[in-house]
Amino acid sequence: MKLPSPSSAEAVVAITDLSRRFGAKTVLNDVSLYVPRGSVFGLVGENGAGKTTLIKHILGLLQAETGTVRVFNLDPVANPVAVLGNVGYLSEQPDLPGWMRVEELLRYAQAFYPNWDKVYAEKLRAQFGLDPAQRLSTLSKGQTAKAGLLVAQAHRPNLLLLDEPSSGLDPIVRHDILQAVVRTVADEGRTAFFSSHLLEEIERVSDQIAMLHHGRIVFCGSLDEIKARHRRFTLHFETAQVKPPVIAGVLSLSGEGKEWTVMCNGTRTELPSIAAGMGARIIDDRVPSLNEIFVAHAGTFVS
Amino acid sequence: MQIRIVSDDGVPIYIQIVNQVKHLVASGRLAPGDEMPSIRVLAAQLTVNPNTIVRAYLELEQAGIVTKRNGTGTYVSEVRAPMLQREKIKILASRADALLTEARQLDVDLVEVIKLLRERNAMMLEEEIGK
Numbered sequence: 058m059k060l061p062s063p064s065s066a067e068a069v070v071a072i073t074d075l076s077r078r079f080g081a082k083t084v085l086n087d088v089s090l091y092v093p094r095g096s097v098f099g100l101v102g103e104n105g106a107g108k109t110t111l112i113k114h115i116l117g118l119l120q121a122e123t124g125t126v127r128v129f130n131l132d133p134v135a136n137p138v139a140v141l142g143n144v145g146y147l148s149e150q151p152d153l154p155g156w157m158r159v160e161e162l163l164r165y166a167q168a169f170y171p172n173w174d175k176v177y178a179e180k181l182r183a184q185f186g187l188d189p190a191q192r193l194s195t196l197s198k199g200q201t202a203k204a205g206l207l208v209a210q211a212h213r214p215n216l217l218l219l220d221e222p223s224s225g226l227d228p229i230v231r232h233d234i235l236q237a238v239v240r241t242v243a244d245e246g247r248t249a250f251f252s253s254h255l256l257e258e259i260e261r262v263s264d265q266i267a268m269l270h271h272g273r274i275v276f277c278g279s280l281d282e283i284k285a286r287h288r289r290f291t292l293h294f295e296t297a298q299v300k301p302p303v304i305a306g307v308l309s310l311s312g313e314g315k316e317w318t319v320m321c322n323g324t325r326t327e328l329p330s331i332a333a334g335m336g337a338r339i340i341d342d343r344v345p346s347l348n349e350i351f352v353a354h355a356g357t358f359v360s
Numbered sequence: 361m362q363i364r365i366v367s368d369d370g371v372p373i374y375i376q377i378v379n380q381v382k383h384l385v386a387s388g389r390l391a392p393g394d395e396m397p398s399i400r401v402l403a404a405q406l407t408v409n410p411n412t413i414v415r416a417y418l419e420l421e422q423a424g425i426v427t428k429r430n431g432t433g434t435y436v437s438e439v440r441a442p443m444l445q446r447e448k449i450k451i452l453a454s455r456a457d458a459l460l461t462e463a464r465q466l467d468v469d470l471v472e473v474i475k476l477l478r479e480r481n482a483m484m485l486e487e488e489i490g491k
Contacts, residue, residue, distance in 0.1 A: 239409065344372070
Protein backbone atom coordinates (compact mmCIF):
# COMPACT_ATOMS: atom_id res chain seq x y z
CA MET A 58 0.00 0.00 0.00
CA LYS A 59 1.32 3.44 -0.89
CA LEU A 60 1.67 5.71 2.09
CA PRO A 61 0.61 9.30 1.57
CA SER A 62 3.57 10.61 3.57
CA PRO A 63 6.50 9.19 5.54
CA SER A 64 4.95 10.36 8.82
CA SER A 65 1.76 8.43 8.17
CA ALA A 66 3.39 5.12 9.11
CA GLU A 67 2.74 5.96 12.77
CA ALA A 68 -0.49 7.80 11.97
CA VAL A 69 -3.75 6.26 13.16
CA VAL A 70 -5.62 8.55 10.79
CA ALA A 71 -3.98 9.88 7.63
CA ILE A 72 -5.95 12.21 5.38
CA THR A 73 -4.33 13.53 2.22
CA ASP A 74 -5.69 16.25 -0.09
CA LEU A 75 -9.30 15.45 0.74
CA SER A 76 -11.94 17.59 -0.95
CA ARG A 77 -15.70 17.23 -0.75
CA ARG A 78 -18.52 19.15 -2.37
CA PHE A 79 -22.21 19.02 -1.61
CA GLY A 80 -23.81 20.47 -4.73
CA ALA A 81 -22.22 23.83 -5.37
CA LYS A 82 -20.82 24.13 -1.85
CA THR A 83 -17.23 23.02 -1.16
CA VAL A 84 -17.35 21.62 2.37
CA LEU A 85 -13.80 20.26 2.53
CA ASN A 86 -11.09 21.89 0.47
CA ASP A 87 -7.75 20.09 0.07
CA VAL A 88 -7.60 18.87 3.68
CA SER A 89 -4.53 16.95 4.87
CA LEU A 90 -4.00 15.86 8.44
CA TYR A 91 -2.28 13.12 10.40
CA VAL A 92 -3.25 11.84 13.80
CA PRO A 93 -0.18 10.31 15.52
CA ARG A 94 -0.65 7.12 17.53
CA GLY A 95 -1.07 7.78 21.26
CA SER A 96 -2.05 11.42 20.84
CA VAL A 97 -5.11 13.41 21.80
CA PHE A 98 -6.03 15.22 18.61
CA GLY A 99 -8.36 18.20 18.91
CA LEU A 100 -10.22 19.52 15.87
CA VAL A 101 -11.54 23.05 16.22
CA GLY A 102 -13.70 25.14 13.95
CA GLU A 103 -16.88 27.13 13.88
CA ASN A 104 -20.25 25.55 13.16
CA GLY A 105 -20.35 24.67 9.48
CA ALA A 106 -16.55 24.60 9.12
CA GLY A 107 -16.70 20.98 7.91
CA LYS A 108 -15.78 19.10 11.12
CA THR A 109 -18.62 16.56 11.00
CA THR A 110 -18.10 15.94 7.27
CA LEU A 111 -14.44 15.22 7.99
CA ILE A 112 -15.36 12.82 10.79
CA LYS A 113 -17.85 11.03 8.50
CA HIS A 114 -14.97 10.36 6.10
CA ILE A 115 -12.90 8.86 8.93
CA LEU A 116 -15.82 6.57 9.79
CA GLY A 117 -16.22 5.56 6.14
CA LEU A 118 -19.76 6.97 6.00
CA LEU A 119 -18.66 9.19 3.13
CA GLN A 120 -16.39 8.17 0.28
CA ALA A 121 -13.51 10.52 -0.58
CA GLU A 122 -14.30 12.34 -3.84
CA THR A 123 -10.69 13.44 -4.24
CA GLY A 124 -7.78 12.57 -1.99
CA THR A 125 -7.36 9.62 0.36
CA VAL A 126 -8.50 8.69 3.85
CA ARG A 127 -6.70 5.95 5.78
CA VAL A 128 -7.56 4.72 9.25
CA PHE A 129 -5.13 2.15 10.74
CA ASN A 130 -3.67 2.20 7.20
CA LEU A 131 -6.99 0.93 5.80
CA ASP A 132 -9.58 2.56 3.58
CA PRO A 133 -12.59 2.85 5.92
CA VAL A 134 -15.08 2.59 3.03
CA ALA A 135 -13.57 -0.67 1.74
CA ASN A 136 -12.89 -2.17 5.21
CA PRO A 137 -15.76 -1.07 7.45
CA VAL A 138 -15.60 -4.06 9.80
CA ALA A 139 -11.86 -3.84 10.47
CA VAL A 140 -12.01 -0.07 10.95
CA LEU A 141 -15.24 0.38 12.89
CA GLY A 142 -14.46 -2.61 15.13
CA ASN A 143 -11.51 -0.60 16.44
CA VAL A 144 -13.20 2.79 16.69
CA GLY A 145 -15.31 4.05 19.58
CA TYR A 146 -17.55 6.74 18.21
CA LEU A 147 -19.73 9.27 20.03
CA SER A 148 -21.69 11.86 18.11
CA GLU A 149 -23.21 15.11 19.32
CA GLN A 150 -26.61 13.44 19.49
CA PRO A 151 -26.09 9.71 20.07
CA ASP A 152 -28.64 7.80 18.03
CA LEU A 153 -29.69 5.13 20.52
CA PRO A 154 -32.72 2.85 20.06
CA GLY A 155 -35.16 4.51 22.47
CA TRP A 156 -37.25 1.42 23.19
CA MET A 157 -34.26 -0.45 24.67
CA ARG A 158 -33.36 -0.52 28.33
CA VAL A 159 -29.79 0.34 29.41
CA GLU A 160 -28.99 -3.36 30.07
CA GLU A 161 -30.35 -4.30 26.64
CA LEU A 162 -28.19 -1.63 25.01
CA LEU A 163 -25.10 -3.17 26.63
CA ARG A 164 -25.97 -6.67 25.33
CA TYR A 165 -26.80 -5.23 21.91
CA ALA A 166 -23.54 -3.29 21.62
CA GLN A 167 -21.55 -6.28 22.87
CA ALA A 168 -22.66 -8.29 19.82
CA PHE A 169 -20.94 -5.81 17.50
CA TYR A 170 -17.55 -5.73 19.19
CA PRO A 171 -15.40 -8.85 19.66
CA ASN A 172 -13.27 -6.94 22.18
CA TRP A 173 -16.21 -5.85 24.37
CA ASP A 174 -15.12 -5.84 28.02
CA LYS A 175 -18.12 -6.81 30.14
CA VAL A 176 -16.47 -6.00 33.46
CA TYR A 177 -15.33 -2.58 32.23
CA ALA A 178 -18.79 -1.86 30.76
CA GLU A 179 -20.41 -2.64 34.10
CA LYS A 180 -17.87 -0.49 35.93
CA LEU A 181 -18.61 2.45 33.61
CA ARG A 182 -22.38 1.92 33.98
CA ALA A 183 -22.08 2.15 37.77
CA GLN A 184 -19.67 5.09 37.59
CA PHE A 185 -22.03 7.00 35.27
CA GLY A 186 -25.01 6.21 37.51
CA LEU A 187 -27.09 4.61 34.73
CA ASP A 188 -30.00 2.43 35.89
CA PRO A 189 -29.92 -0.92 33.98
CA ALA A 190 -33.74 -1.06 33.81
CA GLN A 191 -34.28 2.46 32.48
CA ARG A 192 -35.51 2.90 28.92
CA LEU A 193 -33.16 4.90 26.69
CA SER A 194 -36.01 7.15 25.51
CA THR A 195 -36.47 8.40 29.09
CA LEU A 196 -32.80 9.33 29.67
CA SER A 197 -31.86 12.99 30.02
CA LYS A 198 -29.50 14.58 27.51
CA GLY A 199 -26.58 14.12 29.89
CA GLN A 200 -27.46 10.49 30.62
CA THR A 201 -27.85 9.81 26.89
CA ALA A 202 -24.35 11.19 26.33
CA LYS A 203 -23.04 8.94 29.12
CA ALA A 204 -24.75 5.87 27.63
CA GLY A 205 -23.24 6.75 24.24
CA LEU A 206 -19.83 7.22 25.85
CA LEU A 207 -20.13 3.86 27.59
CA VAL A 208 -20.79 2.09 24.27
CA ALA A 209 -17.92 4.01 22.63
CA GLN A 210 -15.44 3.05 25.37
CA ALA A 211 -16.32 -0.45 26.59
CA HIS A 212 -14.58 -2.32 23.76
CA ARG A 213 -11.35 -0.40 24.49
CA PRO A 214 -11.05 0.93 20.94
CA ASN A 215 -7.68 1.88 19.45
CA LEU A 216 -9.27 5.14 18.35
CA LEU A 217 -11.84 7.05 20.39
CA LEU A 218 -13.62 9.44 18.01
CA LEU A 219 -15.86 12.10 19.52
CA ASP A 220 -17.80 14.62 17.44
CA GLU A 221 -18.74 17.67 19.53
CA PRO A 222 -19.21 15.46 22.59
CA SER A 223 -19.65 18.33 25.06
CA SER A 224 -22.24 20.25 23.12
CA GLY A 225 -25.05 21.45 25.37
CA LEU A 226 -24.03 19.28 28.33
CA ASP A 227 -23.55 20.27 31.95
CA PRO A 228 -20.01 20.58 33.38
CA ILE A 229 -20.18 17.23 35.22
CA VAL A 230 -20.97 15.21 32.08
CA ARG A 231 -18.37 17.22 30.16
CA HIS A 232 -15.82 16.31 32.82
CA ASP A 233 -16.70 12.60 32.47
CA ILE A 234 -16.17 12.86 28.71
CA LEU A 235 -12.81 14.60 29.07
CA GLN A 236 -11.73 12.02 31.63
CA ALA A 237 -12.61 9.28 29.12
CA VAL A 238 -10.37 11.02 26.59
CA VAL A 239 -7.48 11.33 29.06
CA ARG A 240 -7.84 7.72 30.28
CA THR A 241 -7.94 6.40 26.70
CA VAL A 242 -4.51 7.87 26.09
CA ALA A 243 -3.05 7.30 29.56
CA ASP A 244 -3.98 3.61 29.41
CA GLU A 245 -2.03 1.63 26.85
CA GLY A 246 -1.31 4.59 24.58
CA ARG A 247 -4.51 4.46 22.57
CA THR A 248 -5.55 7.47 20.48
CA ALA A 249 -8.34 10.01 20.88
CA PHE A 250 -9.70 12.39 18.25
CA PHE A 251 -12.34 14.91 19.18
CA SER A 252 -13.94 17.98 17.71
CA SER A 253 -15.23 20.80 19.84
CA HIS A 254 -15.87 24.49 19.82
CA LEU A 255 -15.00 24.63 23.54
CA LEU A 256 -11.41 25.68 23.11
CA GLU A 257 -10.54 25.52 26.81
CA GLU A 258 -11.31 21.79 26.71
CA ILE A 259 -9.25 21.25 23.58
CA GLU A 260 -6.35 23.21 25.04
CA ARG A 261 -6.42 21.20 28.27
CA VAL A 262 -6.36 17.70 26.89
CA SER A 263 -4.95 17.86 23.35
CA ASP A 264 -1.35 17.56 22.31
CA GLN A 265 -2.15 17.85 18.59
CA ILE A 266 -4.67 20.26 17.10
CA ALA A 267 -6.04 21.32 13.77
CA MET A 268 -8.28 24.22 12.91
CA LEU A 269 -10.78 23.91 10.09
CA HIS A 270 -12.22 27.11 8.66
CA HIS A 271 -14.58 27.25 5.69
CA GLY A 272 -13.44 23.73 4.74
CA ARG A 273 -9.72 24.48 4.83
CA ILE A 274 -7.04 23.57 7.37
CA VAL A 275 -5.76 26.82 8.91
CA PHE A 276 -3.18 25.15 11.12
CA CYS A 277 -2.37 21.58 12.09
CA GLY A 278 0.32 20.26 14.40
CA SER A 279 1.50 20.14 17.98
CA LEU A 280 -0.40 22.46 20.32
CA ASP A 281 2.85 23.72 21.89
CA GLU A 282 4.34 24.58 18.51
CA ILE A 283 1.21 26.33 17.34
CA LYS A 284 1.02 28.35 20.53
CA ALA A 285 4.72 29.20 20.33
CA ARG A 286 4.22 30.48 16.77
CA HIS A 287 1.76 33.11 17.94
CA ARG A 288 2.27 36.25 20.00
CA ARG A 289 -0.12 38.76 21.47
CA PHE A 290 1.13 42.32 21.92
CA THR A 291 -0.61 45.19 23.63
CA LEU A 292 0.39 48.61 22.31
CA HIS A 293 -0.05 51.84 24.19
CA PHE A 294 -0.21 55.03 22.15
CA GLU A 295 0.52 58.48 23.60
CA THR A 296 -2.62 59.85 22.00
CA ALA A 297 -5.95 58.16 21.33
CA GLN A 298 -6.13 56.62 17.85
CA VAL A 299 -9.34 57.39 16.01
CA LYS A 300 -8.67 54.77 13.32
CA PRO A 301 -7.08 51.35 13.89
CA PRO A 302 -3.29 51.58 13.36
CA VAL A 303 -2.13 49.87 10.17
CA ILE A 304 0.53 47.22 10.77
CA ALA A 305 1.47 44.91 7.90
CA GLY A 306 1.22 41.16 8.34
CA VAL A 307 -0.70 40.95 11.61
CA LEU A 308 -3.48 38.41 12.07
CA SER A 309 -5.85 40.66 13.93
CA LEU A 310 -6.03 43.98 15.65
CA SER A 311 -8.52 45.13 18.23
CA GLY A 312 -8.91 47.90 20.74
CA GLU A 313 -9.81 51.54 20.93
CA GLY A 314 -8.33 54.87 21.99
CA LYS A 315 -4.81 54.50 23.37
CA GLU A 316 -4.62 50.73 23.76
CA TRP A 317 -4.62 48.21 20.93
CA THR A 318 -4.02 44.48 20.92
CA VAL A 319 -2.18 42.86 18.04
CA MET A 320 -2.05 39.14 17.26
CA CYS A 321 0.94 38.01 15.24
CA ASN A 322 1.99 34.82 13.57
CA GLY A 323 5.63 34.20 14.46
CA THR A 324 7.64 36.05 17.11
CA ARG A 325 7.74 39.27 15.05
CA THR A 326 11.01 40.62 16.41
CA GLU A 327 10.55 43.75 14.32
CA LEU A 328 7.32 44.73 16.04
CA PRO A 329 8.97 46.85 18.79
CA SER A 330 10.60 49.08 16.17
CA ILE A 331 7.36 49.29 14.15
CA ALA A 332 5.53 50.28 17.33
CA ALA A 333 8.17 52.87 18.21
CA GLY A 334 7.88 54.31 14.70
CA MET A 335 4.15 54.85 15.26
CA GLY A 336 4.71 56.44 18.65
CA ALA A 337 3.51 53.44 20.65
CA ARG A 338 5.02 51.40 23.48
CA ILE A 339 4.57 47.63 23.89
CA ILE A 340 3.12 47.25 27.37
CA ASP A 341 2.34 43.52 27.19
CA ASP A 342 3.85 40.68 25.16
CA ARG A 343 2.69 37.13 25.78
CA VAL A 344 1.79 33.76 24.33
CA PRO A 345 -1.94 33.84 23.56
CA SER A 346 -4.49 31.24 24.61
CA LEU A 347 -5.87 28.88 21.99
CA ASN A 348 -9.13 30.82 22.15
CA GLU A 349 -7.36 34.06 21.22
CA ILE A 350 -5.50 32.32 18.36
CA PHE A 351 -8.74 30.84 17.08
CA VAL A 352 -10.59 34.15 17.12
CA ALA A 353 -7.70 35.90 15.37
CA HIS A 354 -7.64 33.31 12.57
CA ALA A 355 -11.41 33.09 12.22
CA GLY A 356 -11.61 36.88 11.96
CA THR A 357 -9.07 37.14 9.15
CA PHE A 358 -11.23 35.02 6.85
CA VAL A 359 -14.57 36.64 7.55
CA SER A 360 -15.24 39.47 5.15
CA MET B 361 -2.30 17.37 45.93
CA GLN B 362 -4.25 20.53 45.16
CA ILE B 363 -3.50 22.00 41.74
CA ARG B 364 -5.68 24.37 39.78
CA ILE B 365 -5.36 24.73 36.03
CA VAL B 366 -6.61 27.79 34.19
CA SER B 367 -6.63 27.72 30.42
CA ASP B 368 -7.43 31.29 29.49
CA ASP B 369 -4.24 33.22 30.22
CA GLY B 370 -1.77 31.61 27.81
CA VAL B 371 0.53 30.13 30.51
CA PRO B 372 1.36 26.59 29.34
CA ILE B 373 -0.33 23.98 31.54
CA TYR B 374 2.92 22.15 32.35
CA ILE B 375 4.40 25.39 33.70
CA GLN B 376 1.29 25.96 35.84
CA ILE B 377 1.81 22.49 37.33
CA VAL B 378 5.55 23.05 37.87
CA ASN B 379 4.96 26.39 39.59
CA GLN B 380 2.20 25.09 41.84
CA VAL B 381 4.21 22.03 42.90
CA LYS B 382 7.15 24.35 43.71
CA HIS B 383 4.83 26.45 45.85
CA LEU B 384 3.41 23.37 47.58
CA VAL B 385 6.95 22.23 48.40
CA ALA B 386 8.15 25.68 49.45
CA SER B 387 5.16 26.14 51.76
CA GLY B 388 5.64 22.69 53.30
CA ARG B 389 2.34 21.24 52.07
CA LEU B 390 4.43 18.70 50.18
CA ALA B 391 7.18 17.35 52.46
CA PRO B 392 10.46 15.70 51.45
CA GLY B 393 9.84 12.01 50.82
CA ASP B 394 6.14 12.48 49.95
CA GLU B 395 5.05 10.43 46.96
CA MET B 396 3.75 12.34 43.94
CA PRO B 397 0.60 11.05 42.20
CA SER B 398 1.28 8.83 39.19
CA ILE B 399 1.09 10.35 35.72
CA ARG B 400 -2.20 8.57 34.96
CA VAL B 401 -3.82 9.57 38.23
CA LEU B 402 -2.82 13.24 38.00
CA ALA B 403 -3.79 13.43 34.30
CA ALA B 404 -7.25 12.07 35.11
CA GLN B 405 -7.61 14.27 38.21
CA LEU B 406 -6.73 17.48 36.35
CA THR B 407 -8.20 16.26 33.03
CA VAL B 408 -5.10 17.23 31.13
CA ASN B 409 -3.05 15.33 28.57
CA PRO B 410 -0.77 12.71 30.23
CA ASN B 411 2.19 14.01 28.19
CA THR B 412 1.73 17.38 29.91
CA ILE B 413 2.23 15.71 33.31
CA VAL B 414 5.26 13.82 31.99
CA ARG B 415 6.76 17.12 30.90
CA ALA B 416 5.98 18.85 34.21
CA TYR B 417 7.55 16.00 36.22
CA LEU B 418 10.63 16.03 33.99
CA GLU B 419 11.01 19.76 34.59
CA LEU B 420 10.58 19.28 38.36
CA GLU B 421 13.12 16.48 38.33
CA GLN B 422 15.66 18.61 36.49
CA ALA B 423 15.09 21.41 39.01
CA GLY B 424 15.80 18.95 41.83
CA ILE B 425 12.33 19.32 43.36
CA VAL B 426 11.34 15.69 42.84
CA THR B 427 13.29 12.46 42.41
CA LYS B 428 12.27 9.45 40.38
CA ARG B 429 12.92 6.12 42.02
CA ASN B 430 13.10 3.30 39.55
CA GLY B 431 9.96 1.25 39.48
CA THR B 432 8.28 2.80 42.51
CA GLY B 433 7.34 6.32 41.50
CA THR B 434 8.18 9.98 41.90
CA TYR B 435 8.93 11.52 45.32
CA VAL B 436 9.59 14.98 46.69
CA SER B 437 13.38 15.31 47.01
CA GLU B 438 14.95 14.83 50.43
CA VAL B 439 17.67 17.35 49.80
CA ARG B 440 16.41 20.88 49.76
CA ALA B 441 17.61 22.37 46.52
CA PRO B 442 19.03 25.90 46.90
CA MET B 443 16.38 27.26 44.54
CA LEU B 444 13.65 26.57 47.10
CA GLN B 445 14.90 29.60 49.03
CA ARG B 446 14.31 31.63 45.87
CA GLU B 447 10.80 30.15 45.62
CA LYS B 448 10.06 31.22 49.21
CA ILE B 449 11.26 34.72 48.45
CA LYS B 450 9.08 34.74 45.34
CA ILE B 451 5.98 33.91 47.37
CA LEU B 452 6.80 36.61 49.92
CA ALA B 453 7.59 39.14 47.20
CA SER B 454 4.02 39.08 45.90
CA ARG B 455 2.73 39.62 49.47
CA ALA B 456 5.22 42.44 49.95
CA ASP B 457 4.04 44.08 46.73
CA ALA B 458 0.45 43.96 47.91
CA LEU B 459 1.42 45.48 51.27
CA LEU B 460 3.47 48.25 49.67
CA THR B 461 0.70 49.10 47.20
CA GLU B 462 -1.80 49.39 50.01
CA ALA B 463 0.62 51.47 52.11
CA ARG B 464 1.12 53.83 49.20
CA GLN B 465 -2.63 54.19 48.65
CA LEU B 466 -3.07 54.98 52.36
CA ASP B 467 -0.16 57.42 52.18
CA VAL B 468 1.97 55.56 54.73
CA ASP B 469 5.68 55.83 53.94
CA LEU B 470 8.20 52.99 53.76
CA VAL B 471 9.90 53.84 57.08
CA GLU B 472 6.52 53.49 58.84
CA VAL B 473 5.84 50.16 57.10
CA ILE B 474 9.22 48.73 58.14
CA LYS B 475 8.66 49.96 61.71
CA LEU B 476 5.26 48.24 61.72
CA LEU B 477 6.76 44.95 60.48
CA ARG B 478 9.35 45.04 63.31
CA GLU B 479 6.63 45.73 65.92
CA ARG B 480 4.36 42.97 64.64
CA ASN B 481 7.28 40.54 64.55
CA ALA B 482 8.19 41.40 68.17
CA MET B 483 4.57 40.87 69.25
CA MET B 484 4.45 37.52 67.49
CA LEU B 485 7.65 36.38 69.22
CA GLU B 486 6.29 37.45 72.62
CA GLU B 487 3.11 35.46 72.04
CA GLU B 488 5.12 32.37 71.10
CA ILE B 489 7.24 32.70 74.26
CA GLY B 490 4.04 33.17 76.28
CA LYS B 491 2.78 29.81 75.07
